[in-house]
Amino acid sequence: MASSQSFEVTVVGGGLGGLTAALALRHRGLRVTVLEQAAELGEVGAGIQTAPNASRVLMGLGLRRQMEAIRTEPLDQVRRRWTDGRIVGLTSLGQRCKDEFNAPYWHYHRADLHRMLLDACADPAGPGPAVVVHTSSKVVEMDRTDPVRPVAVTEDGRRHGADVIIGADGVRSRVRDLMGAPDTLLFSGEMAYRALIPGDLIAADPATRWLVDRYQSTIWYGPDRHLVHYMIRGGDYLNVVACVPCTDAVRENWTLPATAQDLVEAFPGWDDRVPAMLSKAKEDVLAFALYYRRRDPVWLDGRVALLGDACHAMLPYQAQGASQAMEDAAVLAEELGAVTASGIEGALRRYVDRRAKHAGMVQDASLANKTFYHLADGPEQRARDEKLTNFDGESDVSYDWLWSGTPLNDPDLGRSPTSSPAEPTASGGSPRALTTRTPELCVPHRQWRGMHPIRDHRGANMKTGDQIVQELPWRWGVQGRIFIIGGLGYLFDAYDIALNGFLMPLLGSHFDLSLGGRGLVATANLVGMAVGAIAWGAVADRIGRTKAFSVTLLIFALFSVLGALAPTYPLFLALRFLAGVGLGGCIPVDYALVGEFSPRAYRGRVLTALDLWWPVGVTLCGLVSTVMVPLDGNWRWMLATMVLPALLLFWVRRGIPESPVYLTKKGREAEARAVIDDLVARTGAPVEPYVIPEPVAGTGRRGVGAAVEQLRDIWAHSPRVTSVAWSLFATVMLVYYAALSWMPSILKEEGLGDTASFMNTTVMSGVGILGVLVSTALVDVVGRKWLIGVSAPVAALALVVFALVMRAPTGSVVAIGVFGFVMQLAIPAMYAYVSELYPTPLRASGFGWASSVSRALTGFAPLLFGSVMWPALGLAVTFAVLGLAVLVAVVWMAIAAPETKGRALDGDTADVRAQEPRAVREQTVV
Ligand SMILES: Cc1cc2nc3c(=O)[nH]c(=O)nc-3n(C[C@H](O)[C@H](O)[C@H](O)COP(=O)(O)OP(=O)(O)OC[C@H]3O[C@@H](n4cnc5c(N)ncnc54)[C@H](O)[C@@H]3O)c2cc1C
Known part of the structure; x- marks a missing residue:
């Protein structure tokens, strides 16, 4: 480097670009003079962001510690919709930028950043000759008489000759004009209000406190305008940049003072949080x-070159203007630092070659954002918002490209020969191969942790995200929608199981089957459902509720259609088994999803009401089957009709967001926050800060391994709870499925025709609807245990009575009706209860395993019932034996398991519902 120290550089303009260039050149041993027109050096009172591409340059200049002293770190980039603040896009910043881009994304007060650069330029102990800064030195002329010694002439007539002149004099560059470069300046038609709002005012108002709870870089998108804001100086100020159509006065004057009122009025009809903040x-x-500059490769004339806004002024719609100027500075210093005076022209050409295309792409992308950000509501805006949900860039250019920056040649950029010993390098390095990799940058990731103590407002008393969701008000358009969609899935589950009972006599005739052969129809389907319940419960706990949710239905629909076409009995059984595998996922996944979206005050009733879909599905199946009895190929039609609603539902289900409780437990904090914020906005709940607890560690296993692991987990969690859950499910469902599967055949055996026996079974299901409604009303009043403990044995008793009186027509109908009604008091309460017995990480699998065990058992019940018990013991004794098993299960429940009424999903066992106001307790969801 000694070879280059003989030449001098004059930088015109002491803005962020000019000072970064001066410092980088100084580090290369060049003698630098800065000419600044202002009497005092400084920056406007506003914020600025440095993305990793710029932070990396500054850190390469040895400024990390100084930056840490003045920076504020945003944890995410959030994109919101203007009308309601709904989050349409979210990108992690914070640690992710350091991990992936080897440099941080930080916010500063401009004056702080500028002061830091100025101090480093002037620091007598810094590397290379200290930069000389002349203020009140407006350059008005250039003397190019000597082509290798251009002279900048200032207003006061002073002449500043140098080997190189760099025009870093901003968007209205005088040096550019004096160079004879084309006029590329354009007016955008827009203006930006800039304001710094005191952080204490923001923190004091509940409507704006969310802004200090978590530091984020936020962009609101609206028609014709957008709004950007972020915290600076550790929360002392909220920096606001509001881009709106420009007024004539501002256009003419370039800059004009404005008021808070102007700001507020610039965003009429926007989400309430916007005026709350701007006012x-x-x-x-x-x-x-x-104003901005058209893309233009003319940055150079002999020994005069341009840098920063002077050559590539861009709209601030990616926050990249200064960052690109800093990249210019790094490349310029690399090139000039590597040559002697005779190589200056070549070095400057290489500088422009390396930078002009890159900066031009960023200019174009910023301009494209003028349209992209400001779309009026409509199809294009919706397509944009859809795109934003998975966006990884500011615009047409990806973050990957933008934040990696212009590749640098010299790994020693910015390292001072006299600087302190290098810090340790990361053992494995960053996943991204950066050419700028100074030891200072390569801080092991663990060293980043804890090095950045931003002012943290996460108070000990703050609510968790789960609590926020559990305390939301009930809204039919929000949680109600999920309840309905989840319920429709459940309806098909019921439809399918009930269908077995109706198919059995018809298939018996079609394929000429024995009683045992008929029983196998239900068995194949129920065993498939048992397998599905285990597999899907485990998968849903691993990959998320929504994905598992959709796939279960697709599988079910596919194999149902194929079952309708089956030419042979064995093939039919195989297809019923496979349809059952898909459908078996419905109950555990539905219950987990609906439960996790439901506010605590309503959860018991929501989960119980979810079971209303069951008798509706069974009744619908009964009605459709009764109507289809006279058709040719009746059983095939019965199966085929289920396809359409199942397919429709598959599409509807795609609209359900992932459960925030699940995301939180999995440590997917940004996504969890996006869903929670959206729920808060859509339910109109007051906005308040919250924390996301640490994630639960997982082993990452899938498939059978995961199922076995979760089986171990649920028993390890509580053998009592799991034994209660399993025994309740097994016995109650055994009684129910036996009745459901065999009732049409039993009635037919008693001499009724197909239509009459189907109709009686349908009555049994129909009164069940009433049973679920009553259960919903009772479950939070008497509690889960009492409701199950009384209704389940009574239902079993009703079946025994039915068997004893079935020859008396009225008596049998009454007994069937009582059974149908009371059974549906027990089952919904049992589903809610078992679901609540487990904590969130185990809820889907705990429920899934209980359900599967019951299905594995009940799967063989039709077979056992048809070929052994009914013929050998007779109906009354068979039903009595089943009833006894139910009695044993409920007694064990009474002894071994807690009541869950009013309990927080994952928390204390206090009866929180009991402490709620009566008005809240008396609201119902159905
Ligand atoms: C609202 C808004 C928000 C922005 N946010 C960001 C952001 O978050 N991140 C980011 O990277 N960029 C951002 N930018 C862009 C960024 O501010 C500019 O790109 C950057 O400041 C340009 O730096 P510069 O040194 O090239 O020019 P300037 O900062 O304009 O500096 C030019 C200097 O030259 C001096 N000067 C001018 N003429 C003469 C002369 N004849 N003789 C001597 N001196 C002269 C001026 O007084 C000034 O000090 C934003 C811009 C706006 C408008």
């Missing part, structure tokens, strides 16, 4: 006309 602006609101 807190005090003095110093300024409006800037937004």
